[in-house]
Amino acid sequence: MRDDRRTRVIVVAFLMIVLCGLLVWAGTLESDPDRNEFPNENDFVMSYDAYVGDRVQVGGTVVETDPVVFVVTTKDGDRMEITAVSFEGDPSVGDEINVYGTLETEQRVIVIDSYTREPWERYYMYAVSFIAGLWVLVRFVRGWRFDRDTFAFKPRTEARAETEEQYG
Template sequence: MTQEPFGQFGRTVAAGVLLAALLGLMVWTGASPVTPLESDVPNEVDVTSDREAYVGERVALGGFVVDTDPVVLATWASGDGQFTLVDADAHVQNSDEPLETGDHVTAYGTLEDESTLVVERATIQQPSETRYMVLVSLLGGLWVAGRFVRGWRFDFERFAFVPRDRARSRDEAESTDRERSDADRAANARARDEPASVTQDGRSRSSGGERRA
């Protein structure tokens, strides 16, 4: 039997560390801009809370279009945190169509005043792209989960996932050992119940020791 280097305690600690890392990455991703054009410039989280401090600077604002004449961007899902985008339609990089209400946009440019952004470039995240990403992720997750369930099972004795083939082989070996043990016990019981034994010359001797012809 192969000795596991860390045992059950090591597996538990590793699972806890991985789970904490996963939750930390989820929180970090949710707190960062959705599609930042520039990683080293202030984003909508910084600018919306202190607009005056960023007037005249280059910033990247992400949010939803709530009006198109002129184009107005809301950085909060509730519709608050609005900025007017100047020349936004002319600087969209991944679409030839004008912006529409509900489009998710990230715009980079200079904050002209506390509510106006002069756009230098912008990108649109289409709803179909989000649906495609979610669908592909869901199908990929289900496929991986199915392969895992078919190939592995949880061993409560070892408190670990083990390959199903290995577990099946171990169960078959244990079953064979039990059958062999039962057969040995039955053979010993029959041997104890037999009244006579056989001598070296092949003739039968009775239990009383008399020799028969």
């Protein structure tokens, strides 16, 4: 295979087109319970009775703990309080929970599996990921340079010289 700038541009453009096509194709697929994709609050809030008896996956914020009641909010801003029946665990008011279970009448879900997350955990995850991303970016920029002639990344010779002096 030829190793020049034009070939690399064509290959990168081709791979980007394939990636965009696969993303569009994935967006056209429907939910399939056999693939562990279950209806969520965006599906059943507007037509609740149609989903009674089905397994659902839903998440929201705890507003009451005995019994566990949580509020779900759809993309459209509609809200619904749902009672979690057979919930194992001890969530606090304000915690975020995700529940997998069977949807029942009277806005109840019989819990099969669930997990609870405190509100600060999401911000911690984003902060740690951001710091790690910056660290990787700095390491990449310090160790590599972009060669416009070959349209490729190449190791920086200064970084190699510093490393060789440091470690022999």
